[in-house]
Amino acid sequence: MRHTPIDGRVMSQLSPSDNFSTDKLANKSPFALVALDDNGLICYANESAGHVFHTPLQELVGLSLDKLNQSDDVISALNHGVQAAVQSQKTQQNRIPIMCGSGLQYFQITFQPEKNYTSLYFQNVSSLVDKEHFLRSQATHDALTGLFNRQQLFTMGAQDIARSRRYKYPVSLLVICIDNIRQINQTYGYNMGDHVLISVSRVLQELLRESDYVARLDNKSFVISLLDASLQQTEIVAKRVMRAIEEQDIRIADTSIPVEILCGGAQFDSAQDQLFDDLLLRAENNCQSD
Structure with missing residues (x-):
C-alpha cells in the first residue's frame, strides 16, 4: 500500500503501520522523529523535528542529513549513527548537541534500522545534561x-x-x-x-x-x-x-x-x-x- 507524506511525494515500499505520516501520535509526539530512505533522504519528519532543526517540514522532507542547517560535527555524528545502525542492523544511540531555534540543546538520538528506511528519534536530555554537569562540578569545585x-x-x-x-x-x-x-x-x-x-x-x-x-x-x-x-x-x-x-x-x-x-x-x-x-x-x- 502507498501513502502520501506531508510534501505530496509518495513514500513507497512502507506498510501502513510503518508510514509515520498516517500516525497522529508520531506527528504530535514531543520527541522529534525523522526517517531516511535507502538513498539517505528524509522521507518523513514530524512537527517536533521541524522545531529541532528550525526548518519548515516541507523543506525538511527530501533533504539529506548533509543539507541540515547544522555544524559539520553534528552532521558527521548523525551520519555516523545512521551508518553504524545500517551496517550492524542494530539500534544505535548517541548523545549529540544540536543548535535549535531555542539555542543549544542536547539530544539522545536513537538510530533504528528498518527494512526500507532508518528512523532517528531525538529525545531532549538537556536538563539531564545540566544536572550531570552540576554534579560533576560539585565533585571538583x-x-x-x-x-x-x-x-x-x-x-x-x-x-x-x-x-x-x-x-x-x-x-x-x-x-x-x-x-x-x-x-x-x-x-x-x-x-x-x-x-x-x-x-x-x-x-x-x-x-x-x-x-x-x-x-x-x-x-x-x-x-x-x-x-x-x-x-x-x-x-x-x-x-x-x-x-x-x-x-x-x-x-x-x-x-x-x-x-x-x-x-x-x-x-x-x-x-x-x-x-x-x-x-x-x-x-x-x-x-x-x-
Whole structure:
C-alpha cells in the first residue's frame, strides 16, 4: 500500500503501520522523529523535528542529513549513527548537541534500522545534561567560590608533578592565606567572611595566566599552581596578589573590612618532593609575612 507524506511525494515500499505520516501520535509526539530512505533522504519528519532543526517540514522532507542547517560535527555524528545502525542492523544511540531555534540543546538520538528506511528519534536530555554537569562540578569545585576544591587540587597537582618529572619544566605553588578571616567572622559575621572569600577568589582568578589554576585549600587559604614558573616568578605573582587584594575595597555599610594576606611559594624540587603533598607543605610553611 502507498501513502502520501506531508510534501505530496509518495513514500513507497512502507506498510501502513510503518508510514509515520498516517500516525497522529508520531506527528504530535514531543520527541522529534525523522526517517531516511535507502538513498539517505528524509522521507518523513514530524512537527517536533521541524522545531529541532528550525526548518519548515516541507523543506525538511527530501533533504539529506548533509543539507541540515547544522555544524559539520553534528552532521558527521548523525551520519555516523545512521551508518553504524545500517551496517550492524542494530539500534544505535548517541548523545549529540544540536543548535535549535531555542539555542543549544542536547539530544539522545536513537538510530533504528528498518527494512526500507532508518528512523532517528531525538529525545531532549538537556536538563539531564545540566544536572550531570552540576554534579560533576560539585565533585571538583568549591560551592562557595567556584574554584577547584581541595580534592581536585591534589588530583591535578599530582598530574603536574608527573609531567614536571617527565618533561623537566618547573612547577611552582603559591599559597595565599587570609590571616584574619577568623576575626572577620567574629566581628562582622560569617556572611561577611564568605563575601571576603569570594572577593579574594575573584581577584586570584583575574590574575591567572591561561596555563595556571587556583583552588580553595581550606577555610582561609587558596593555592595557585603556576606551570612553567620558577620561584622567582612566583614571588612576582605574590606581590601582584598582595597589591590587588589591598586595592579591593570590601565594605559593610560604611565600614571598610581590613583583609590581611600572607603568601608563601615553593618550586618543585625532585630531591625534596616525592609527592605533591611535599611541595604543598613547603609552600604552606613559607606562607608568612615579610
